[in-house]
Amino acid sequence: ARAARLPSLAWQTARDGLRHGPVLVQVPRRGYAPRLACAQCRAPARCRHCSGPLQGQDGGVLRCEWCGREESGWHCPECGAFRLRAQVVGARRTAEELGRAFPAVPVRTSGREHV
Numbered sequence: 781a782r783a784a785r786l787p788s789l790a791w792q793t794a795r796d797g798l799r800h801g802p803v804l805v806q807v808p809r810r811g812y813a814p815r816l817a818c819a820q821c822r823a824p825a826r827c828r829h830c831s832g833p834l835q836g837q838d839g840g841v842l843r844c845e846w847c848g849r850e851e852s853g854w855h856c857p858e859c860g861a862f863r864l865r866a867q868v869v870g871a872r873r874t875a876e877e878l879g880r881a882f883p884a885v886p887v888r889t890s891g892r893e894h895v
Contacts, residue, residue: 820856
């Protein structure tokens with residue numbers, strides 16, 4: 781079933797390809813959610829210490845891409861909202877969504893951090 785948030789064309793192409801064998805999906809960004817923004821006003825989520833972009837990690841942890849600090853209790857300096865949204869998703873998030881879209885198919889990931 782189509783439970784994941786994948787573009788329709790990507791889902792259909794993967795489904796059609798799986799009828800003939802394994803499918804390779806390449807994702808240009810590593811990580812889970814490499815770019816985050818305020819869910820309300822769409823302002824980029826930035827580190828309070830160095831103003832670097834915040835990344836979403838597995839388990840909901842926010843980490844600055846530049847200085848590496850974990851950010852807790854984030855709120856938007858523009859509108860005061862507390863919810864974030866992914867501006868872009870990374871390879872791990874894409875693999876997670878592929879696993880939800882095709883639960884009977886094993887999903888393997890490979891990248892700089894791991895194989």
